[in-house]
Amino acid sequence: MISLNIDRIPLENQLLNAKYDYDAKYARIHKRLMEKDPLTDSEHKLFAAFKGLKAAVTTEILQNTKLLESESYVERMVMRLVINQFKKEQQIDINTTDVRRINSLIVKEYRNEYNGYVA
DSSP: OHHHHHHHHHHHHHHHHHHTTTOHHHHHHHHHHHHSSOSOSOHHHHHHHHHHHHHHHHHHHHHOGGGGGOHHHHHHHHHHHHHIIIIIISOOOOOHHHHHHHHHHHHHHHHHHHTTOOO
16 A cells, blocks of 8 residues: 555646646645645635746746846845745735745746756
8 A cells, every 4th residue: 555655646746737837846836835834725816826836936037038137136136036826826825935936936936947956
């Protein structure tokens, strides 16, 4: 029975990764937020929020790749996008602490990727 659970974890990770178009950053963030103190009971709502957030952040970065050089700018930009996507678009009731936690995870993932530190 234990081997079934062990075999299932990689499959679940692969499916989650596929949901995010194989962008491991968002799969990791999604997984972290669902494991500890989930923001919502609906994993579908969380996925929808992150898909929208991923598109918005990617658009901003593609318009100016140099902005990743300024961590403070990226933090403010992502904070604005997190609030918009979670509160306005998905109507997920999140507080300031949750916004900061999501923001921190996203900025860390992008900065690590930018600096060549891939998990």
